[in-house]
Amino acid sequence: MGSTRQVRVDVRVIAATNKNLEELVAQGKFREDLYYRLNVIPIHIPPLRERRCDIPLLAKHFLKQFARVHGCKPKSFSKEAMEYLTNYDWPGNVRELENLVERLMILTEGEQITVDDLPDRIKEGASRIHADGLDFSLPEEGVDLNGLVDYEETKMIYEALKRTKGNKNRAAKLLGLKRTTLVEKIKKKGIDGCWESPDFLKNLKSPI
Numbered sequence: 315m316g317s318t319r320q321v322r323v324d325v326r327v328i329a330a331t332n333k334n335l336e337e338l339v340a341q342g343k344f345r346e347d348l349y350y351r352l353n354v355i356p357i358h359i360p361p362l363r364e365r366r367c368d369i370p371l372l373a374k375h376f377l378k379q380f381a382r383v384h385g386c387k388p389k390s391f392s393k394e395a396m397e398y399l400t401n402y403d404w405p406g407n408v409r410e411l412e413n414l415v416e417r418l419m420i421l422t423e424g425e426q427i428t429v430d431d432l433p434d435r436i437k438e439g440a441s442r443i444h445a446d447g448l449d450f451s452l453p454e455e456g457v458d459l460n461g462l463v464d465y466e467e468t469k470m471i472y473e474a475l476k477r478t479k480g481n482k483n484r485a486a487k488l489l490g491l492k493r494t495t496l497v498e499k500i501k502k503k504g505i506d507g508c509w510e511s512p513d514f515l516k517n518l519k520s521p522i
Contacts, residue, residue: 329352336349361404362404362408362411363403363404366400366401369400369404370399370400372408372412373391373399373411376411376412376415376416376419377389377390377391377415377419380415380416380419380420384416384419384420386419386420387425388425389418389419389422389424389425389426389427390425390426391426391427392426392428392429394428394429395428395429395431395432398429398432398437399411399432399436401477402436402439403439403478414433414436418431439477457521458521461521462521464503464521465518465519465520465521467499468505468518469515469518470489471485471489471496471499471500471503471505471508472505472509472515472518474486474488475508476509480509480510482496482497482500
């Protein structure tokens with residue numbers, strides 16, 4: 315740059331961003347010519363919250379890594395603690411998980427990391443949805459199937475809204491719904507803002 319003599323170079327440029335560059339180009343906030351120079355082989359890596367199956371693998375990898383780095387005895391996560399990690403949204407993505415595991419490796423006493431060792435933000439931000447199997451038998455008198463389906467659907471909508479702090483776009487994605495469909499269901503059930511009530515599930519009447 316600024317020289318009067320040409321210098322031949324052989325380089326490879328790897329650029330990363332968490333922004334939607336196509337939208338920024340359309341808005342005039344990112345140079346179009348630079349975008350097309352960079353956008354040769356695009357690789358989309360979803361955020362950690364959209365690939366939760368990777369969380370246990372990464373957490374165990376970081377445990378082994380930091381055990382070697384800090385000369386600590388090997389540790390493991392309890393089943394319940396791992397469930398909290400898996401259900402947390404990780405706004406800081408993999409780096410946030412890595413930093414947390416390093417801190418837990420250094421500060422946790424004993425060989426197992428439990429829920430009590432996790433920071434409050436993890437425990438408060440993780441929606442715990444258990445799916446250990448269906449514990450239900452049909453009563454002799456029968457059951458209101460439509461009411462039961464509506465009840466379970468309402469609980470799932472509440473959990474999705476709670477996990478996303480009321481963000482309907484993200485909640486709809488968690489539930490596999492269109493945003494408009496989710497909004498219609500919330501309006502029909504009259505549960506807008508339900509995620510802000512800690513007693514919502516307690517007050518929700520079960521049809522069984």
